[in-house]
Amino acid sequence: MIQIFPLKEKEEVKALFQEKGVEFEDGSCAVVAKEDFKQLGYCLFDLNGNEITIKALEPVDNPALADGILRSALHMALLREIHIARFSDGNLSGLLSSLGFIDDEKDRVLNLSGIFRGCCGSTV
DSSP states (O other), X not given: OEEEEEOOOHHHHHHHHHHTTOOOOTTEEEEEEEETTEEEEEEEEEEETTEEEEEEEEOTTOHHHHHHHHHHHHHHHHHXXXXXXXXXXXXXXXXXXXXXXXXXXXXXXXXXXXXGSOGGGOOO
């Protein structure tokens, strides 16, 4: 069974950021997807003030899994009453757009209401 969950230990989060070559900061967090003990994907992001910034999202070749992982990260932000979402890696544009989460591509702003719509950019 696939499980998607946030990493709780800061050292574990930091190690994943370093392994993936992504800058770690005070507000850095990670959500991972695992089946048994095998990592299937992840979302690396920062929660700072009133904003979440998505820094990395994998797998890019499995939109349904990426969608679930992204929704888990955005859910963490909403639980903290964060309503502004951005992405820092322009390479994520295509994936995030196909999932229906891009609000403003130029400014790299995500539409958080996408979390309440259907999976993978579906309108149902």
